[in-house]
Structure formats: structure tokens, C-alpha cells
Amino acid sequence: MTTAPRRTALDAVHRALGATMTDFAGWDMPLRYGSERDEHVAVRTAAGLFDLSHMGEITLTGPQAAEALDFALVGHLSAVKPGRARYTMICREDGGILDDLIVYRLAEQAFMVVANASNAQVVLDELTARAAGFDVTVRDDRDAYALIAVQGPQAPAILAAVTDADLDGLKYYAGLPGTVAGVPAMIARTGYTGEDGFELFAAPADAEALWTALTDAGRERGLVPCGLSCRDTLRLEAGMPLYGHELTTALTPFDAGLGRVVKFDKPGDFTGRAALEAAARKAAANPPRVLVGLVAAGRRVPRAGYPVVDAAGTVIGEVTSGAPSPTLGKPLAMAYLDAAHAEPGTGGVAVDIRGAHEAHEVVALPFYRRAR
Amino acid sequence: MNNPAQLRYSKEHEWLSAVEDGVATIGITEHAAHALGDVVFVQLPEEGQEVTAGESCGELESTKSVSDLYSPVSGTVTAFNQDVVDDPALVNSAPFEAGWLFKVRVSAEPDDLLSADDYTAFAGE
Structure with a gap:
């Protein structure tokens, strides 16, 4: 089955900018506007502007919204204060990861779940099913929002030029409703680049005005429009997992080295608890592969x-993401390796790059951490 | 995009200069360079290496992917562009000029090389 890719509210803007477009999870998205390396460097040194409207928003409202999310997700969402956000996951009964999520607590009885575009329907269906026993309404808000991100060290100054919201008081992984460039938006200090920055959830009808105002405010501060290509190299350098690469239904959060997102001590049962408890024990006693x-x-x-091999040529793992790194000037990868070979500095590790065993150094993640 | 009229083109998006003293210069087209995105590494055939029309003789790494480099003609490599090895971005910034890749003493060329106009139509520009 083929269907025409969906277009975001900013489609005409991207085309006017001469973007190279790509089909991503059923959406026609900007891959890059010019050089993806220049876009990457701009985010590390100044700022970048991203259209992320393909991300899937799902809103839960009602007296038991928090309890429903505690049951449906692996995190302890009832412990999140209004105005704050959490990185969390939704898992199957067998512990396999269905998606990684950011959940914003908008109010005491209102949460917004942001899912990956490729998984948004699955997440919506699962949340709807898992919330059935609770006094909560699950609403598909995928079409209710455009999502624009401003990322990079100049992001606070650029955003401050178009909003009166208290950005200094807005901590990392916090969000507040506000007005940006005259339009209502939920302002969140989140991102997927390893830099400081903001994500703005606004009505699709306001997206173009918002984009234009941010472009104007950023002109003197090095802001450039950025596509998904540099978003991928930015998140790779920052060691952030991408669903479908580092995270899949075949892996639990513990397999992915992200067991910290599973909160066994939260109240009540949750989907996947038994399997995840077993996965936690196994990860502690006899770790399988390590990211x-x-x-x-x-x-x-x-x-x-690509396979990862030891000095004898035996396969010891597999690359999940890899790219040339603009910041380090070298190719980088994330890979799952057998635990015996996963210590940083392990010698003799190579990647089988189309038949040739090319030497690689095993290092701890992330590759890049911004100076604070 | 502007595909120079004095060049001929392959359906694998290489260009071939006019043959002078039996030697032609080869590169990839602007269309190909744009589709690849930023080229970060090139592996080129070396001097003396035999290349065969339509067969892989090197590779081009970009941010998102790796692509085989094909020779549009058969022959013996007489030179490769060290400037591009040192600065692969030349493939993006000047694909028809400073971003040339290698030179071949031509022994045989296929009969389906395209003119600039035909290549422009083929590439769907």
C-alpha cells in the first residue's frame, strides 16, 4: 500500500527555502536545506530551527490521568509536577520497547505524551486500551499541533526576543504555556540535539507566523533552518537513542542501558512489570549486549x-547508528556489543565495512557533551 | 541544474570530459552530489588501476549513506584528484570542476553515454 506522504503546516515554507525533502514515517519532511554539516555546526555553535510537526501528540485528561499513565508507561508520571516533563517509555507485557516518549504534565489532571511519528498510532492505541479502567480521556492530538524546535546556545536569546515568558525560570525538561510572537504556544525546554533549546507546540494555523518570527529574531544570531539529517547526527553525537535503531520491541529498557527509566517503586501495577523485573535481574547478573x-x-x-568483530573476526555485535561526526571530524557509531568486549578501551574491535575490518575504538557514550 | 554541454554523462550520474590524447576526466554530476548531500570521504581508483565501464571502482561516503563510484568508460587510471581526497566537500561545491575524481586512458566506451540535454531529461530536472 502506498499513500501520499503527509505534509506539515510549514510545507510551503520548506519548499520556498529550497529544502531537500524526504519521506519519514509517512511524512514529507525537510532532510536538509543546504549543507547538513553546516546545519549541524550551526546548532552546536549558534542555533538551528527545526520543523518537528511529524511527532505525535496524545493528550490525557481527567481525575485519573496520572494513575493511568503510571499503569500504561514504565515511568512514575504521578510524581511529575505540573509544568515539568519526563523522558519515559511504553513497553509491551513482555518488556519490549514500543516507543520512547516525552511526557509533559500540563496541569494536575492533564498530560501530553509525545511519541515518535513512526509509533504514534501504536502508542495511541495502547494508551487508549490501557486507560480503559481509569477515569481519563485519551485524545488524539496529532493534528492539533505543529512542533517547532529552536536548538543551540543562541536559542534562549532568540526565543527571548519574541516572548515575554520567563525563560530563565524554565528549567531543562520543563514546559509552560505562553505567547510566542503573538501566538499561543506550549514552550518546553527539551530537545534531541545535546544543546540547550526549546520545543514550541502551537496550532498548525500559527506555525508559519511562529517560524517567520523566529527566523527574523535569529537572523543576527546565526540561526539557520535545519533538517532531519543534521538532527540525526546531532543526537548521535549526544548519545541519544533513536527508535528503530537503538530501541526496538526486541529490547527492554535494560537491554538498551536505559533501565533507569523503569520505576518499580511507583504505586500500583504497570504493563510489563514482571518481565521488566526479570530483565533487570538479568542485566545486573549476566548482561547481554551493551550499548x-x-x-x-x-x-x-x-x-x-554492519557487524562488529573482534581481532579473530568473530562477530561480537552490531552497529545500530553510524555517521560522520561534524564535531569530532571522525565517523562515529552506536553499537550493541557482547559484554566481554564492551569496556571502553577494549582492543581489537573492528567494524565489518562491506568486507573490510576497519579498526574502531570502544568509548563510553555520549561522544559529545556541551559545556555548561 | 546546469549540466555543461561539452561533457557526456552516464546513467549512474557520472560525467566524462572530451577525450584528449586518449585520456578523459571523470566526476559525478551536480545532480548526484546534491542527492548525496555532504560528501565526507572518497575512495578513488589509483594510478595504473584498470576500470571497467559500469563497474564499481571506488566509493563516496556522505552523511546519510555510502555510494559506489562507477566508471563510465573502460581503461587505465592515469591520475586521481588528491585535492578531493583531502577535501571531499569539493565534490559538492564544484562537481564539474575542482571536484573531478579521476582520469582514465580510455580503452572502450559504452554506446549509451548521454548528451547534456539527454542527461538533464534523464535526471528529471
């Missing part, structure tokens, strides 16, 4: 799916 960073010694690029 690590690889830095290439040469210039050929390790790509997702």
Missing part, C-alpha cells in the same frame, strides 16, 4: 546493521 560508542580510526563510515 557502546565506537569511534572509527579511519574515514570509512560504520552504518546501521
